[in-house]
Amino acid sequence: MQRWRPTACEEDTVKTRAFCCTIMYNSPCRKLTGLVGVSILQSLENAAQARLCSSNLVQLCRSSSSKWITFQHCNFLKRQYVTKTTEACQRAKPKQEALTAPLVERHPHLQDETVIRQVQQISAIDQHPSSVQSSKETLTQDTEGASSEEDPSTAQETRQWKEIKVMLGDLPGIYARLSKIRLTALVVMTASAGYAMAPVPFDPSCFLLASLGTGLASCAANSINQYFEVPFDSNMNRTKNRPLVRGQISPLHAVSFAAACAVPGITLLALTVNPLTGALGALNLFLYTCCYTPLKRLSITNTWVGAVVGAIPPVMGWTAATGSLDVGALLLGGILYSWQFPHFNALSWNLREDYSRGGYRMMSVTHPALCRRVALRHSLALIGLSVLAPALDVTSWTFPLISLPINLYISYLGYSFYRDADRSSARKLFFCSLWHLPMLLLLMLTCKKPRVDKEDKSVAHS
Amino acid sequence: MSRSGFGASLSRRLLQNRHGSRVLSHVGSLTAARPFCSESDPRSRGRTKQTLPGVSSFTPPANSSHDWVGPPDRLSNLRPIKYHIPEYERPLESRLRKLRQETEDWNHQFWTNQNISFSKEKEGFIYSCLKEKGLELRDEDGRKRTLSADEMAEFYKEFLNKNHQKHSVYNKEWYMRNFTITFLMGRVALLKAWRKLGWRQQDPKLK
Numbered sequence: 001m002q003r004w005r006p007t008a009c010e011e012d013t014v015k016t017r018a019f020c021c022t023i024m025y026n027s028p029c030r031k032l033t034g035l036v037g038v039s040i041l042q043s044l045e046n047a048a049q050a051r052l053c054s055s056n057l058v059q060l061c062r063s064s065s066s067k068w069i070t071f072q073h074c075n076f077l078k079r080q081y082v083t084k085t086t087e088a089c090q091r092a093k094p095k096q097e098a099l100t101a102p103l104v105e106r107h108p109h110l111q112d113e114t115v116i117r118q119v120q121q122i123s124a125i126d127q128h129p130s131s132v133q134s135s136k137e138t139l140t141q142d143t144e145g146a147s148s149e150e151d152p153s154t155a156q157e158t159r160q161w162k163e164i165k166v167m168l169g170d171l172p173g174i175y176a177r178l179s180k181i182r183l184t185a186l187v188v189m190t191a192s193a194g195y196a197m198a199p200v201p202f203d204p205s206c207f208l209l210a211s212l213g214t215g216l217a218s219c220a221a222n223s224i225n226q227y228f229e230v231p232f233d234s235n236m237n238r239t240k241n242r243p244l245v246r247g248q249i250s251p252l253h254a255v256s257f258a259a260a261c262a263v264p265g266i267t268l269l270a271l272t273v274n275p276l277t278g279a280l281g282a283l284n285l286f287l288y289t290c291c292y293t294p295l296k297r298l299s300i301t302n303t304w305v306g307a308v309v310g311a312i313p314p315v316m317g318w319t320a321a322t323g324s325l326d327v328g329a330l331l332l333g334g335i336l337y338s339w340q341f342p343h344f345n346a347l348s349w350n351l352r353e354d355y356s357r358g359g360y361r362m363m364s365v366t367h368p369a370l371c372r373r374v375a376l377r378h379s380l381a382l383i384g385l386s387v388l389a390p391a392l393d394v395t396s397w398t399f400p401l402i403s404l405p406i407n408l409y410i411s412y413l414g415y416s417f418y419r420d421a422d423r424s425s426a427r428k429l430f431f432c433s434l435w436h437l438p439m440l441l442l443l444m445l446t447c448k449k450p451r452v453d454k455e456d457k458s459v460a461h462s
Numbered sequence: 463m464s465r466s467g468f469g470a471s472l473s474r475r476l477l478q479n480r481h482g483s484r485v486l487s488h489v490g491s492l493t494a495a496r497p498f499c500s501e502s503d504p505r506s507r508g509r510t511k512q513t514l515p516g517v518s519s520f521t522p523p524a525n526s527s528h529d530w531v532g533p534p535d536r537l538s539n540l541r542p543i544k545y546h547i548p549e550y551e552r553p554l555e556s557r558l559r560k561l562r563q564e565t566e567d568w569n570h571q572f573w574t575n576q577n578i579s580f581s582k583e584k585e586g587f588i589y590s591c592l593k594e595k596g597l598e599l600r601d602e603d604g605r606k607r608t609l610s611a612d613e614m615a616e617f618y619k620e621f622l623n624k625n626h627q628k629h630s631v632y633n634k635e636w637y638m639r640n641f642t643i644t645f646l647m648g649r650v651a652l653l654k655a656w657r658k659l660g661w662r663q664q665d666p667k668l669k
Contacts, residue, residue, distance in 0.1 A: 161520050164529045231569050231636065234539045247531030247541050252647040297633050356618035357580045359629035365618050422611065
């Protein structure tokens, strides 16, 4: 059965390397030998390296056989060089390191990196044939060791082929990106806030189990979301560095990870916390993966479904503590639901081009006025819900007062976004929403209605 | 309209070739042929047109037993994969590899078409808007004129709505292919595990 097709120059790679080195050694000092020769060689190299080495490189190209006359072949050679030198580790490393390392070994006092840079420039040519001419010009012009235009490691990495072999050391990073760890942390935070706000004695073990279960369910949901959206994520700048897009893991691996998170997560919630929380977790997982994700490409109602998905975790936290779906849980859910709109609508405003090209149906693209109206409406609703909190005995009356400044601020930004409808107002609103939510939950926690009051009341009534 | 006419004819031609060719040689100067190292399609063997030498000329080292993933394609933004063909490839493994390769080609065709139509229609829209205003494409300094976000939003909405049906069809097919590939990958993984287990059980017997 046929395997990889061997390249024409593969066998000559070793010869080329040796040839290259002998030219660089012999040309400046072919009459000198031994230790004396080596020291003089070093000083000669330091003195006249740029000219000699560049001319030697050109000489190499000219004097070699016919198959080495094009830059594409040099590129080819360099790739073979790279794969041969990285054979031992079975993994392709960034080209710059691989190329400089062998040369530096042979030229320990290679001060002037012009040669290396020139060879790198040859290898870094644009793929279009017409750019070969321009790269020749840059080769002659750029002899001073100017730094490359973009970050070299990123440029090299994106242009390089990589073996799809998962190293254990990479897995934590890959899983963190796959599970959108920061978003998961925010979700767990809202669930913890829901637990903490519940008017029951604080049980640390239950709290930890509920947080863990919610976190695992969130990891699973995010992984499945990325699994479904690989080609779409590839085409959007915001999401093109995700593990599945980069091919760091296979789709099966991602699904297995999701299953490995979902099953223990939901089971933990259902068995160790309570069945209601488990059911809510399972519902949320289903809503996110099977409703929200496909709906993103079919209808703008995805935003409302997504808001429900965001509202469920604090409800889960509350039910984990109390075991029942109280009014307080629904209020917390309502706050999160309203918060989603300024947050997401502002984010989506600056991604309209990507959404349009990628085929995502978002309000910001199809109904821009509605998008801004809804964001404003729900920013104002946050004020209303904050006032409702003490009315429902969730917090004291201090809460609406101390949360008024931040609520007014986000409403003001919502109004600016509604009025101006430009990039900067959208960005401001989005970034405000990121700190607004944790702050609001913290203030809520500090204003939580003390349970002592309730006990006194019940004693007084009896 | 010329903008949609070009896009429609382009999409027709590419969709016709969806299950067939892997080379987009007729899409115009903006595209480049994207050959794949695939033994599954005999028609592609002769087509090793290396207009993208950096991508297509890459051959993984002979001793590698894993797949290799490449940089994102210039047009489709999707990363090509060179699939490793083991020495004794089972029919199931072969079926999986061919399906993955075919899905990759199909995805590449769709997104190349999508991205090209988008940029062409965007240029056309900007040009026609500027023309209505009586402005040239470039200003006095020679810089390209751009429209405001509000004006571009009109184009984005129109483009999205125009491609709604195309995306619905693509989505369904993509979900089906994705599930099938994952299912086959699962079966292949189980098969390999079973084989390994089988050999381990045999070894003690031989001893």
